[in-house]
Amino acid sequence: MILFLIYVVLSSSGIILFKLGSSDLSIKIINNQLNMNFPGLSILGLLCYLGSFVLWMIIISKSDVSYIVPLGLGITNVLILVGSSVVLKEEISLYGIIGIVLILAGTLLINKG
Numbered sequence: 001m002i003l004f005l006i007y008v009v010l011s012s013s014g015i016i017l018f019k020l021g022s023s024d025l026s027i028k029i030i031n032n033q034l035n036m037n038f039p040g041l042s043i044l045g046l047l048c049y050l051g052s053f054v055l056w057m058i059i060i061s062k063s064d065v066s067y068i069v070p071l072g073l074g075i076t077n078v079l080i081l082v083g084s085s086v087v088l089k090e091e092i093s094l095y096g097i098i099g100i101v102l103i104l105a106g107t108l109l110i111n112k113g
Contacts, residue, residue: 003055007072010052012079016087018045067111074107 021041028035038046059068078100084090 003059004068004072007052007055007059008075008079010048010055011076012083014045014047014049014052015080016045016083017041017048019084019088021045070107070110074103078103 018041021039021043024037024039025042026035026037056072059072081092081096081100085092
Protein backbone atom coordinates (compact mmCIF):
# COMPACT_ATOMS: atom_id res chain seq x y z
CA MET A 1 0.00 0.00 0.00
CA ILE A 2 2.85 2.40 0.82
CA LEU A 3 4.55 1.61 -2.51
CA PHE A 4 1.26 2.33 -4.26
CA LEU A 5 0.89 5.73 -2.57
CA ILE A 6 4.49 6.63 -3.42
CA TYR A 7 3.83 5.57 -7.01
CA VAL A 8 0.75 7.80 -7.28
CA VAL A 9 2.57 10.81 -5.80
CA LEU A 10 5.68 10.33 -7.97
CA SER A 11 3.67 9.80 -11.15
CA SER A 12 1.45 12.84 -10.58
CA SER A 13 4.32 15.02 -9.41
CA GLY A 14 6.43 14.01 -12.39
CA ILE A 15 3.79 15.15 -14.86
CA ILE A 16 3.15 18.44 -13.05
CA LEU A 17 6.88 19.20 -12.64
CA PHE A 18 7.52 18.43 -16.29
CA LYS A 19 4.71 20.81 -17.24
CA LEU A 20 6.18 23.53 -15.00
CA GLY A 21 9.56 23.26 -16.70
CA SER A 22 8.26 22.76 -20.21
CA SER A 23 8.02 26.45 -21.07
CA ASP A 24 11.83 26.57 -21.44
CA LEU A 25 12.12 23.13 -23.01
CA SER A 26 13.54 23.13 -26.52
CA ILE A 27 14.90 20.59 -28.96
CA LYS A 28 16.42 21.93 -32.18
CA ILE A 29 18.66 20.78 -34.98
CA ILE A 30 21.15 23.49 -35.92
CA ASN A 31 23.90 22.83 -38.47
CA ASN A 32 23.23 19.08 -38.32
CA GLN A 33 23.66 19.08 -34.52
CA LEU A 34 21.00 18.27 -32.00
CA ASN A 35 20.64 21.04 -29.39
CA MET A 36 18.49 20.35 -26.35
CA ASN A 37 17.57 22.53 -23.41
CA PHE A 38 16.03 20.63 -20.51
CA PRO A 39 15.17 22.89 -17.54
CA GLY A 40 15.76 21.55 -14.03
CA LEU A 41 12.05 21.15 -13.28
CA SER A 42 11.58 19.06 -16.41
CA ILE A 43 14.51 16.83 -15.45
CA LEU A 44 13.13 16.48 -11.91
CA GLY A 45 9.73 15.61 -13.39
CA LEU A 46 11.29 12.97 -15.62
CA LEU A 47 13.15 11.48 -12.64
CA CYS A 48 9.92 11.34 -10.61
CA TYR A 49 8.15 9.71 -13.52
CA LEU A 50 11.01 7.21 -13.98
CA GLY A 51 10.84 6.34 -10.28
CA SER A 52 7.10 5.86 -10.53
CA PHE A 53 7.57 3.54 -13.51
CA VAL A 54 9.99 1.33 -11.55
CA LEU A 55 7.56 1.22 -8.61
CA TRP A 56 4.69 0.44 -11.00
CA MET A 57 6.57 -2.59 -12.33
CA ILE A 58 7.09 -3.82 -8.75
CA ILE A 59 3.45 -3.18 -7.83
CA ILE A 60 2.16 -4.93 -10.97
CA SER A 61 4.31 -7.99 -10.29
CA LYS A 62 2.85 -8.37 -6.78
CA SER A 63 -0.81 -7.47 -7.39
CA ASP A 64 -3.84 -8.53 -9.35
CA VAL A 65 -3.70 -6.49 -12.55
CA SER A 66 -7.49 -6.28 -12.82
CA TYR A 67 -7.55 -4.63 -9.39
CA ILE A 68 -4.46 -2.44 -9.30
CA VAL A 69 -4.43 -0.94 -12.82
CA PRO A 70 -7.88 0.73 -12.68
CA LEU A 71 -7.17 1.89 -9.14
CA GLY A 72 -3.73 3.27 -10.02
CA LEU A 73 -4.81 5.03 -13.19
CA GLY A 74 -7.97 6.42 -11.63
CA ILE A 75 -6.31 7.85 -8.53
CA THR A 76 -3.37 9.19 -10.55
CA ASN A 77 -5.71 10.98 -12.98
CA VAL A 78 -7.65 12.54 -10.12
CA LEU A 79 -4.46 13.64 -8.36
CA ILE A 80 -3.12 15.17 -11.59
CA LEU A 81 -6.34 17.14 -12.06
CA VAL A 82 -6.30 18.40 -8.47
CA GLY A 83 -2.54 19.07 -8.55
CA SER A 84 -2.76 21.01 -11.79
CA SER A 85 -5.47 23.14 -10.22
CA VAL A 86 -3.42 23.85 -7.09
CA VAL A 87 0.09 24.12 -8.55
CA LEU A 88 -0.51 25.26 -12.12
CA LYS A 89 -3.60 27.35 -11.28
CA GLU A 90 -5.62 25.54 -13.95
CA GLU A 91 -9.38 25.69 -13.57
CA ILE A 92 -11.37 22.54 -12.92
CA SER A 93 -14.54 22.72 -14.96
CA LEU A 94 -17.87 21.18 -14.11
CA TYR A 95 -17.01 18.39 -16.56
CA GLY A 96 -13.74 17.85 -14.68
CA ILE A 97 -15.61 17.46 -11.40
CA ILE A 98 -18.09 15.07 -13.03
CA GLY A 99 -15.13 13.18 -14.48
CA ILE A 100 -13.52 12.86 -11.04
CA VAL A 101 -16.75 11.48 -9.60
CA LEU A 102 -17.15 9.02 -12.50
CA ILE A 103 -13.52 7.87 -12.27
CA LEU A 104 -13.78 7.26 -8.53
CA ALA A 105 -17.19 5.57 -8.85
CA GLY A 106 -16.00 3.40 -11.73
CA THR A 107 -12.86 2.40 -9.86
CA LEU A 108 -14.93 1.44 -6.83
CA LEU A 109 -17.36 -0.57 -8.97
CA ILE A 110 -14.59 -2.42 -10.81
CA ASN A 111 -12.85 -3.30 -7.55
CA LYS A 112 -15.98 -4.12 -5.51
CA GLY A 113 -15.85 -7.79 -6.43
